[in-house]
Amino acid sequence: MILQKTLAKSPRLEAWMELLELASGLFLLGFLQFHLFNVSSIILGPAYFDHDHNWMVYTGIPLVVLAIGVHGVVAMRKAPWQFQEARIFLQHSKRLAHLDTWAWLVQIITGFLVLILAAIHIFSVLHNWPIEAVKSTARVQGGYFSFLMLLLLVAEIHAMVGLYRIMVKWSWYKRQKFTPYLVYSTMFFVGLGFITLLVFYFRSLPKGLS
Amino acid sequence: MAERLLTFDIFRYNPATPEIPPRMQEFQLEETVGMSLFIALNRIREEQDPSLMFDFVCRAAVCGSCGMLINGRPGLACKTLTQDLGEKITLMPLPVFKLVGDLSVDTGVWFRYLNVRTEAWIHTDQVFDPKGLEERMDNPTAHRIYEAERCIECGCCIGACATANMREDFIGAAFLNRIARFLIDPRDERPAAHIFEVVGTDEGVFGCIGLMACDDLCPMEIPLQGQLAYVRRKMALVALRGK
Ligand code: HEM
Ligand code: FES
Numbered sequence A: 001m002i003l004q005k006t007l008a009k010s011p012r013l014e015a016w017m018e019l020l021e022l023a024s025g026l027f028l029l030g031f032l033q034f035h036l037f038n039v040s041s042i043i044l045g046p047a048y049f050d051h052d053h054n055w056m057v058y059t060g061i062p063l064v065v066l067a068i069g070v071h072g073v074v075a076m077r078k079a080p081w082q083f084q085e086a087r088i089f090l091q092h093s094k095r096l097a098h099l100d101t102w103a104w105l106v107q108i109i110t111g112f113l114v115l116i117l118a119a120i121h122i123f124s125v126l127h128n129w130p131i132e133a134v135k136s137t138a139r140v141q142g143g144y145f146s147f148l149m150l151l152l153l154v155a156e157i158h159a160m161v162g163l164y165r166i167m168v169k170w171s172w173y174k175r176q177k178f179t180p181y182l183v184y185s186t187m188f189f190v191g192l193g194f195i196t197l198l199v200f201y202f203r204s205l206p207k208g209l210s
Numbered sequence B: 001m002a003e004r005l006l007t008f009d010i011f012r013y014n015p016a017t018p019e020i021p022p023r024m025q026e027f028q029l030e031e032t033v034g035m036s037l038f039i040a041l042n043r044i045r046e047e048q049d050p051s052l053m054f055d056f057v058c059r060a061a062v063c064g065s066c067g068m069l070i071n072g073r074p075g076l077a078c079k080t081l082t083q084d085l086g087e088k089i090t091l092m093p094l095p096v097f098k099l100v101g102d103l104s105v106d107t108g109v110w111f112r113y114l115n116v117r118t119e120a121w122i123h124t125d126q127v128f129d130p131k132g133l134e135e136r137m138d139n140p141t142a143h144r145i146y147e148a149e150r151c152i153e154c155g156c157c158i159g160a161c162a163t164a165n166m167r168e169d170f171i172g173a174a175f176l177n178r179i180a181r182f183l184i185d186p187r188d189e190r191p192a193a194h195i196f197e198v199v200g201t202d203e204g205v206f207g208c209i210g211l212m213a214c215d216d217l218c219p220m221e222i223p224l225q226g227q228l229a230y231v232r233r234k235m236a237l238v239a240l241r242g243k
Helices: A003-008 A011-043 A054-078 A083-096 A099-127 A133-170 A175-202 B037-047 B107-117 B139-149 B156-160 B162-166 B172-184 B192-199 B213-217 B224-241
Strands: B005-012 B023-030 B067-070 B073-076 B088-092 B098-101 B104-106
Touching: A011 A054, A011 A133, A011 A175, A011 B192, A011 B224, A054 A099, A083 A099, A083 B162, A099 A133, A099 B213, A133 A175, A133 B224, B005 B037, B023 B037, B037 B088, B067 B156, B073 B156, B073 B213, B104 B107, B107 B172, B139 B172, B156 B162, B156 B172, B156 B213, B172 B192, B172 B213, B172 B224, B192 B224, B213 B224
Parallel strands: B005 B088
Antiparallel strands: B005 B023, B067 B073, B067 B088, B098 B104
């Protein structure tokens, strides 16, 4: 027995951390795709975009910010924080040349990027409250197009690699079976987001707003 | 088959002579028909360098002693044919395990320690009756146990695992697979909560981040993804029930 390790050991808490990672990841995944569908309503026209959805954003935004905080902490708890661990991980990944192993690095880097980009994104939307088609159009045309494209790509890759990881760790299905479907869904969501951004970009604005 | 001249780049280090630092050493050898790494290494030792250390016992993918990094990936040297590799072959010992010398590592101590820690044997109050009939088990259960039992403890899944490489006390796929075997076995009367104390932890199944190198590289092709997920679900249920 080693005193400090035995005292600090708590199987129950360690299991709950993992369940929290699962729950927060799934919640954010659900949010991300739901959010994307909502925003893509601009494809149908501003009337669909501008309906009253305030209750949704007023409860949604604090919840998502909270979830990102919780998820960020629990999902990052196993990252190779120590310099030596990071070197071991990188050397191991290079030797092994194994896609799933590299995907973890992708997950950590995209996680960090989402944290930064989403913070800017939420701030820029709150700064110019409330959400309206004209304002969003002005934002996309005013230089946010490539920023939002980057956020879309990074968030979708992170979320779908995360979903893959969850299915691998928890599900009954062989990964060789479900991987293609995850790749198709990722292409679908990125495509939908891209079209949405294009629609915003090419919409004409009332004079004086552009 | 065209004769190839193979170049072996082999890790050399002997803990008994620490003044000579770890290094890679090149050997050349003419390929022969059906040559396995077992044959190649033995010829190098016989013809070129008698001090080269490596392990083999069965030469038939049964004993699990010849696991090593073949071009960076864990595999059994006796099961690997040179014809499936390029002309340049890099051989290194398995990581995580203690180095005996050159390509030889001590997997025994590691496996023995975990066998004890996870109490990898049937726990039952029933007294064995040597004269009685053997208890029957239904076929699907027996098959599932047998699937897990095919593990030869070569350590390839451990060497392939990023978590095991980074964190010394992680029990790895070999033991999670072993645990699955006892969770399936109806003769083991241990409640899942008992196993949870050792396995429902970050050194156990919740330390696994699901990178699946174990599943991809297991020389026995044990379906480790399924075995690990099974243990994970069982352990999560214990945590959720609070007992
Ligand atoms: C839109 C926002 C996000 C979504 C949809 C999302 C989704 C997911 C999902 C589904 C997983 C898999 C969870 C698991 O394996 O149990 C995951 C893992 C991960 N996430 Fe996120 N996440 C988001 C934001 C973030 C942020 C902001 C960070 C960093 C601060 C982050 C860092 C990570 C890391 C490091 C992992 C890997 C954990 C592991 O494999 O152990 N994520 N994410
Ligand atoms: S020598 Fe026994 S497994 Fe290779």
